[in-house]
Amino acid sequence: MTARTLAVVSAGLSQPSSTRLLADRLATATGTSLGELGFTPAVEVVELRDLAHDLTDNLLTGFPSPRLESAIETVVGADGLIAVTPIFTASYSGLFKTFFDVLEPQSLTGKPVLLGATAGTARHSLALEHALRPLFAYLRAVTVPTAVFAASEDWGAGDSPAGRALAERIARAGGELADLMAVERRKPSADPLSTLTPFEQLLSGN
Amino acid sequence: MQFGVFSVSDITTDPTNGRTPTEAERIQAIVAIAKKVEEVGLDVFALGEHHNPPFFSSSPTTTLGFIAAQTSTLLLSTATTLITTNDPVKIAEDYAMLQHLAGGRVDLTLGRGNTGPVYPWFGQDIRNGIPLAVENYALLRRLWTEDVVDWQGKFRTPLQGFTSTPRPLDGVPPFVWHGSIRSPEIAEQAAYYGDGFFHNNIFWPMTHTKQMVNVYRQRFEHYGHGRADQAIVGLGGQVFMRKNSQDAVREFRPYFDNAPVYGHGPSLEDFSAATPLTVGSPQQVIERYLTFREDVGDYQRQLFLIDHAGLPLKTVLEQLDILGEEVVPVLRRELDALRPAHVPDAPTHASRVAAKGGATDSTVYAAGDDVTGRAPASAVVAR
Numbered sequence: 348m349t350a351r352t353l354a355v356v357s358a359g360l361s362q363p364s365s366t367r368l369l370a371d372r373l374a375t376a377t378g379t380s381l382g383e384l385g386f387t388p389a390v391e392v393v394e395l396r397d398l399a400h401d402l403t404d405n406l407l408t409g410f411p412s413p414r415l416e417s418a419i420e421t422v423v424g425a426d427g428l429i430a431v432t433p434i435f436t437a438s439y440s441g442l443f444k445t446f447f448d449v450l451e452p453q454s455l456t457g458k459p460v461l462l463g464a465t466a467g468t469a470r471h472s473l474a475l476e477h478a479l480r481p482l483f484a485y486l487r488a489v490t491v492p493t494a495v496f497a498a499s500e501d502w503g504a505g506d507s508p509a510g511r512a513l514a515e516r517i518a519r520a521g522g523e524l525a526d527l528m529a530v531e532r533r534k535p536s537a538d539p540l541s542t543l544t545p546f547e548q549l550l551s552g553n
Numbered sequence: 554m555q556f557g558v559f560s561v562s563d564i565t566t567d568p569t570n571g572r573t574p575t576e577a578e579r580i581q582a583i584v585a586i587a588k589k590v591e592e593v594g595l596d597v598f599a600l601g602e603h604h605n606p607p608f609f610s611s612s613p614t615t616t617l618g619f620i621a622a623q624t625s626t627l628l629l630s631t632a633t634t635l636i637t638t639n640d641p642v643k644i645a646e647d648y649a650m651l652q653h654l655a656g657g658r659v660d661l662t663l664g665r666g667n668t669g670p671v672y673p674w675f676g677q678d679i680r681n682g683i684p685l686a687v688e689n690y691a692l693l694r695r696l697w698t699e700d701v702v703d704w705q706g707k708f709r710t711p712l713q714g715f716t717s718t719p720r721p722l723d724g725v726p727p728f729v730w731h732g733s734i735r736s737p738e739i740a741e742q743a744a745y746y747g748d749g750f751f752h753n754n755i756f757w758p759m760t761h762t763k764q765m766v767n768v769y770r771q772r773f774e775h776y777g778h779g780r781a782d783q784a785i786v787g788l789g790g791q792v793f794m795r796k797n798s799q800d801a802v803r804e805f806r807p808y809f810d811n812a813p814v815y816g817h818g819p820s821l822e823d824f825s826a827a828t829p830l831t832v833g834s835p836q837q838v839i840e841r842y843l844t845f846r847e848d849v850g851d852y853q854r855q856l857f858l859i860d861h862a863g864l865p866l867k868t869v870l871e872q873l874d875i876l877g878e879e880v881v882p883v884l885r886r887e888l889d890a891l892r893p894a895h896v897p898d899a900p901t902h903a904s905r906v907a908a909k910g911g912a913t914d915s916t917v918y919a920a921g922d923d924v925t926g927r928a929p930a931s932a933v934v935a936r
Contacts, residue, residue, distance in 0.1 A: 404818045408818050408824070410757055410827070412827065413758075538764070539737040539740075539765070540737075540771060543737050543772070546687075546741050546745035546776075549683070549741070550687060
């Protein structure tokens with residue numbers, strides 16, 4: 348079976364983290380759907396909490412530490428991405444945003460992305476649509492239609508209608524991401540030689 | 554191989570005593586540092602150009618001319634000359650003038666400048682950085698190689714029958730390095746002309762530097778200037794040394810922790826692992842700087858940043874003593890021994906004159922004297 352790599356970025360801060368819990372469930376759902384499509388999923392999780400100092404250093408120095416660089420390569424090189432953040436002060440967390448701030452501007456172009464968010468109350472749920480989705484639209488990533496929000500109350504909902512609704516959303520979102528990941532995509536080359544503008548063209552001002 | 558020192562001319566508070574030098578003190582310190590570079594047997598002193606505090610060096614050729622008068626072998630260079638916001642006509646004039654006064658001991662490193670607000674101060678826009686560097690340098694070359702220039706471009710007023718004076722010394726313009734950290738276009742520019750490429754890697758991991766130098770080397774060969782390993786490469790470096798490495802770390806740490814650019818960020822240890830910064834014994838510096846050729850190939854120029862972040866003059870001069878006595882002689886011997894015979898040294902005025910087949914006077918005499926209306930007698934002889 349052909350492999351498909353799935354990167355999971357989780358910006359949860361507590362341990363254990365409900366953000367990570369949602370990220371894992373989304374990854375499992377995506378993996379299941381990929382399997383049904385005949386692909387072998389390879390999941391790699393990037394916990395931003397472990398990279399918090401590296402991210403700040405990158406803001407100050409302009410380059411990533413080896414550990415952060417490896418995480419960036421995981422995300423940029425993956426066939427699909429699940430990005431999950433807690434909602435802080437009406438939007439994605441600063442840590443979550445910082446990770447996407449230090450990526451090269453074009454590096455997520457065309458990338459299939461599934462968005463997820465967690466918060467203490469369902470009143471924050473539209474942050475997915477007014478904050479996360481525009482961020483990924485700017486990065487020219489391809490977000491799947493279903494974004495998944497989980498509030499504290501959802502985790503305790505069990506087999507109730509609310510609990511089943513979350514499980515259904517997770518399964519639907521995973522299926523949507525798997526469908527997009529099934530398509531083989533060109534990956535951007537990191538080698539500047541491959542995208543070099545010949546000097547005659549620079550000289551002519553075009 | 555050439556070894557030297559480059560300074561960005563920052564005026565920074567010494568974090569160990571809270572003292573900030575005056576401009577007058579810092580300017581005299583730079584002159585003392587440059588003279589010391591020659592005295593301890595290093596080859597190059599390069600000075601930056603900036604147009605805002607905390608830097609003093611807005612007018613590098615004035616400073617370099619003053620240093621030229623007080624040195625005899627030191628090669629004077631820049632780090633960098635702003636090819637974007639300076640008028641290329643003024644660069645052509647200023648550096649040809651400096652070249653004459655310094656007896657040819659001049660080259661320059663062109664850079665774009667990465668401070669957005671500087672551009673509008675000189676009527677430009679940072680978004681045109683690359684097109685400015687490309688157009689301005691194309692004009693600069695013509696001003697140095699053609700006696701009379703007709704020219705029209707996008708960024709400055711057209712020139713009609715313009716002669717830049719003085720003409721380059723011996724008919725050979727200063728050698729040019731192109732400096733860039735992140736822009737492959739500038740590596741491409743250096744390769745296209747067969748000029749030097751300087752990667753100021755002091756804030757960057759070697760993996761990145763290696764990639765940029767590789768672009769330059771491949772394209773240098775593509776444009777037919779020689780093999781990729783014959784391209785002319787310079788690197789930045791940053792060191793702080795004491796006999797015992799623990800003493801070096803202890804003394805340098807407050808300067809590192811509070812330094813402009815990278816201060817209050819990564820630890821000294823992490824930054825040292827990621828970049829060429831080496832804080833320790835002279836032997837540790839030697840061992841580290843012997844390895845860079847494995848990443849970028851045999852290169853021609855190694856400059857060290859040693860006078861920034863508020864380090865006092867006395868300390869900087871001590872660092873120069875260590876470089877001159879213990880470090881550079883070993884690096885020079887070892888790196889020269891490792892370099893294959895077909896890899897050239899960095900061009901100098903003498904080597905460029907020899908390559909041209911000898912010196913020629915390139916004075917352009919006026920057709921008529923403005924006062925008398927007659928051509929000077931020497932012009933008649935020359936023609």
